[in-house]
Amino acid sequence: MSTAVPANTTNMGVRVLSLDGGGIGVLSELLILDRIMYRVQTELRRDTRPSPCEYFELIGGSGTGGLIALMLGRLRMSIADATAAYEKLRPQSKIGFADHFVCAMNALNMNASRGAAIECMMWEAARATSATPGLFKPMEIGLGGTKQRYIGGGVGNNNPAALVLAEAKKLYPLRPVVLLASIGSGHPDVIQIPKAPSTNAVGKVMKSITMDCEKTHEEMATLYRLLPNTYFRLNVQQGMQGLASHDWNESSAISAHTRAYLGTEDVKSKLTEAVKVILSS
Numbered sequence: 001m002s003t004a005v006p007a008n009t010t011n012m013g014v015r016v017l018s019l020d021g022g023g024i025g026v027l028s029e030l031l032i033l034d035r036i037m038y039r040v041q042t043e044l045r046r047d048t049r050p051s052p053c054e055y056f057e058l059i060g061g062s063g064t065g066g067l068i069a070l071m072l073g074r075l076r077m078s079i080a081d082a083t084a085a086y087e088k089l090r091p092q093s094k095i096g097f098a099d100h101f102v103c104a105m106n107a108l109n110m111n112a113s114r115g116a117a118i119e120c121m122m123w124e125a126a127r128a129t130s131a132t133p134g135l136f137k138p139m140e141i142g143l144g145g146t147k148q149r150y151i152g153g154g155v156g157n158n159n160p161a162a163l164v165l166a167e168a169k170k171l172y173p174l175r176p177v178v179l180l181a182s183i184g185s186g187h188p189d190v191i192q193i194p195k196a197p198s199t200n201a202v203g204k205v206m207k208s209i210t211m212d213c214e215k216t217h218e219e220m221a222t223l224y225r226l227l228p229n230t231y232f233r234l235n236v237q238q239g240m241q242g243l244a245s246h247d248w249n250e251s252s253a254i255s256a257h258t259r260a261y262l263g264t265e266d267v268k269s270k271l272t273e274a275v276k277v278i279l280s281s
Helices: 023-044 064-074 079-087 122-129 161-171 199-211 214-223 248-262 265-280
Strands: 014-019 058-062 099-106 139-141 148-152 177-183 231-234
Touching: 014 023, 014 064, 014 161, 023 064, 023 079, 023 177, 023 248, 023 265, 058 064, 058 161, 064 079, 161 177, 161 214, 177 214, 177 265, 214 231, 231 265, 248 265
Parallel strands: 014 058, 014 177, 058 099, 177 231
Antiparallel strands: 099 148, 139 148
């Protein structure tokens, strides 16, 4: 299921933004994206912070990242407005314009859902991509006997970069993808089975495997290994492990770890190169 942004130009390269799922970890994604837009603002000497929809032809996401993609793409929100809107969910949840793309999975046929786009209302897309099993009921989309049940795209596609890239190539078949910016909600713990695993422990491991984002990252890094400064992965490496994705009390810790990550020289250099591509395309 997807949401997208019509391009500002027809002959230039396509800039793609992919947002992982991860509960309130998307606050980290918004902080990282805000730093990118601040760099753009500084380079252009603008008085106000630009919105992502001004510089990305396609914005896609999965789970809570899908909600943010809808806000930034379809609704053309600024990062500040999207952050404020997402935080308003706190009482209810424990957990040019740009094209937008959100991921959800058909609950009755998980294999068929990859790449299968459906027509639906924006609120249905938002409800479906955030329908995390165990927290929210599946979202039914369709009419009468043709209704299908959908669950959050985080199950198997928590890092939607490959799907968003495929959508970009479908939308803009004659234009090269010059930038794929993939932003994560924090590097997870190492996935491992304990020496004496219980059924519950094995279940948690299997869930972690289906929600893992690193495999897709490695696939994208391999795909673009001969095209430097095209694929950028930004994801807080330290401090996010063990934080509960549904606990709003973790927001201060998420902010602190993200700001520390953004202050490292390696990340500063990566942001500099990414902004160069954004402004030159």
